[in-house]
Each structure stands twice: as structure tokens, then as C-alpha cells.
Amino acid sequence: MGKVLACIDGSEISDRVLTQAVERVKKxxxxxxxxxxxxxxxxIGLTEIDCDMVRELLMKEAKVIIDQALAKVRSLGVEGKGVIKEGRPADVIVEFAKEEGVDEIFIGSHGRHGAKKVxxxxxxxxxxxxxxxxxxVIK
Ligand SMILES: Nc1ncnc2c1ncn2[C@@H]1O[C@H](COP(=O)(O)OP(=O)(O)OP(=O)(O)O)[C@@H](O)[C@H]1O
Ligand SMILES: [Mg+2]
Structure with missing residues (x-):
């Protein structure tokens, strides 16, 4: 197995996505x-400056999410590489996986917005x- 990609969004299920991805890498x-x-x-309605501020906040949040994820992965005995990208999540994930030659993607069935009925x-x-x-797909 070459590369395993764990997609996380900071939700509860992201923890299980990480655990399972680590298991795969260990095996x-x-x-x-x-x-x-x-x-x-x-x-629409926000100025360019407002959007820059929002973007900066989201970037800070992203760093926290990735740092926590890498700490968790490390505590399970694996050294992971963290990546933050911007864009439409699904399209970025699919493109990234292609570009990086990922062999398996781990993703949660639900995420942060979590309408459980879908x-x-x-x-x-x-x-x-x-x-x-x-x-x-991790449930
Ligand atoms: N921004 C993101 N970056 C990386 N992975 C993500 C991102 N958003 C979601 N994911 C991955 O997709 C999984 C499912 O989340 P998804 O967003 O599809 O469901 P949801 O948040 O419950 O519903 P919604 O469709 O309303 O966003 C997450 O557990 C995570 O693995
Ligand atoms: Mg979501």
C-alpha cells in the first residue's frame, strides 16, 4: 500500500476516520x-475585506483541526502528513487524491452538518x- 488519505472536517466521526486510516497504514x-x-x-453582501477576515479565521481553525489530527495519529504510533487546501471540499479531495496517487481514501459517512437521515x-x-x-466510508 502506498498512500492513504484521511479526509477530516473536525467532526466527531473524523476521529474514527483517523483511527481506521492509522490501522490500515499499520497493517x-x-x-x-x-x-x-x-x-x-x-x-454576496460581504466586502472583500470581510471575506479576507473570514478566510483568515477559517485558516486558523484549519490549522487547529490538522494539528489535533496529527497529534492523535502520532499518539497511535504513526507519523502523518497534514495538508490544508481551499475550495469545494469534494472536488478538492478527488483532485488531490488523483494528483498525489492516493491508493485509498478514508472518509466519514457524515460530517459536521450531520443530517443523520441522509x-x-x-x-x-x-x-x-x-x-x-x-x-x-467510516460510519
Ligand atoms: N472540508 C472538508 N475537508 C475534508 N474532508 C471533509 C470536509 N467536509 C467533509 N469531509 C469528509 O466527508 C465526510 C462527510 O461529511 P459531509 O460534509 O459529506 O457530511 P455532512 O457534513 O454531515 O453533511 P453536508 O452534506 O450537509 O455537509 C466527513 O466525515 C469528512 O470525512
Ligand atoms: Mg459537511
Whole structure:
């Protein structure tokens, strides 16, 4: 196994995504990459300056999410690589996985917004549909 990609969004399920991805790396070897995508956020009505401030806050939050994830992964005995990207999460995940030659994507069935009555969140369902490598959906 070459590269395992764990997609996290700071939700409770992200913890299980990390644990399972670590298990896979421990069993099969390879590199663990942890990805968090900051959403492009600039609604109509906000000025460019407002949006820059929002973006800066979201970036800070992203760093915290990635740092906590890497600490967790390390505590489980694996050295992961953290990546923060900006854009539409599902599209960024699919593109990143292709570019990096990822062998398996780990993703949660739901995330932060968590409408539990849908089977899969919008990000995970798009990734399952468009990814060109195997996707493991953690529930
Ligand atoms: N911004 C993100 N960066 C990286 N991975 C993400 C991101 N958002 C979601 N994911 C991944 O997708 C999984 C499912 O989240 P998803 O966003 O699809 O569901 P949701 O938040 O419950 O619903 P919604 O479709 O309303 O966002 C998460 O557990 C996480 O693994
Ligand atoms: Mg979501």
C-alpha cells in the first residue's frame, strides 16, 4: 500500500476516520496524509475585506483541526502528513487524491452538518462517486 488519505472536517466521526486510516497504514505500511479543505466562503453582501477576515479565521481553525489530527495519529504510533487546501471540499479531495496517487481514501459517512437521515453527506457521496481509487466510508 502506498498512500492513504484521511479526509477530516473536525467532526466527531473524523476521529474514527483517523483511527481506521492509522490501522490500515499499520497493517499494510505506506504513508498517511490527513487533509482538511477550507471552504471558499464569500457570500454576496460581504466586502472583500470581510471575506479576507473570514478566510483568515477559517485558516486558523484549519490549522487547529490538522494539528489535533496529527497529534492523535502520532499518539497511535504513526507519523502523518497534514495538508490544508481551499475550495469545494469534494472536488478538492478527488483532485488531490488523483494528483498525489492516493491508493485509498478514508472518509466519514457524515460530517459536521450531520443530517443523520441522509445516508451519506454531500461531500462523501461526491467523493464515492468521482474518486478514481477505492474509498472506505467510516460510519
Ligand atoms: N472540508 C472538508 N475537508 C475534508 N474532508 C471533509 C470536509 N467536509 C467533509 N469531509 C469528509 O466527508 C465526510 C462527510 O461529511 P459531509 O460534509 O459529506 O457530511 P455532512 O457534513 O454531515 O453533511 P453536508 O452534506 O450537509 O455537509 C466527513 O466525515 C469528512 O470525512
Ligand atoms: Mg459537511
Amino acid at each position: 499494510e505500511g505506506g504513508e498517511l496524509v490527513v487533509l482538511y479543505v477550507v471552504e471558499d466562503f464569500c457570500p 445516508l451519506l453527506g454531500s461531500v462523501s457521496s461526491r467523493v464515492v462517486e468521482y474518486a478514481t481509487c477505492p474509498v472506505t
